[in-house]
Amino acid sequence: MSRERIRQLSPAVDLAHDHVDEAARMLHNAQSRLQTQRARVGQLQQFRSEYIERFYSDGRNGLSARRVQDYHAFIAGLDSNIEQARKHVEILTLETENLRKRWLASRARAQALDGVVEQYRDEVRRQEGRREQAENDEFAASRHRQRRHDEHD
Numbered sequence: 142m143s144r145e146r147i148r149q150l151s152p153a154v155d156l157a158h159d160h161v162d163e164a165a166r167m168l169h170n171a172q173s174r175l176q177t178q179r180a181r182v183g184q185l186q187q188f189r190s191e192y193i194e195r196f197y198s199d200g201r202n203g204l205s206a207r208r209v210q211d212y213h214a215f216i217a218g219l220d221s222n223i224e225q226a227r228k229h230v231e232i233l234t235l236e237t238e239n240l241r242k243r244w245l246a247s248r249a250r251a252q253a254l255d256g257v258v259e260q261y262r263d264e265v266r267r268q269e270g271r272r273e274q275a276e277n278d279e280f281a282a283s284r285h286r287q288r289r290h291d292e293h294d
Contacts, residue, residue: 164244
């Protein structure tokens with residue numbers, strides 16, 4: 142009976158493990174995208190810092206009003222890009238966390254099914270052990286009866 146249960150659960154167990162694998166793949170991809178976007182924010186911030194240093198350096202030698210406006214406009218554009226990139230990091234962070242939760246839930250379901258199958262396997266082993274013990278007991282009793290029978294003959 143338990144062997145049949147194991148056989149019946151096998152497709153569900155396989156499917157559960159497929160879901161775990163798919164969830165893990167999606168989580169990994171999201172983590173990669175998040176890491177890439179965080180690096181992009183860092184690069185933009187570094188570029189902004191370098192550009193401001195260049196502005197101050199050039200400003201010591203004197204800049205035209207037009208050149209100052211150009212610097213300010215470029216820095217404002219960088220700030221806007223940095224803000225957009227940070228928002229994208231926030232979105233990717235939430236997405237990654239949701240995918241992590243999905244992976245954990247699918248892994249928990251797969252582990253639960255694995256536990257059920259293992260219980261059924263334990264039950265099969267216990268049944269086989271009881272059957273073997275009964276056979277051994279019957280064999281020993283048969284030998285004992287045969288010896289007693291042989292002794293009385």
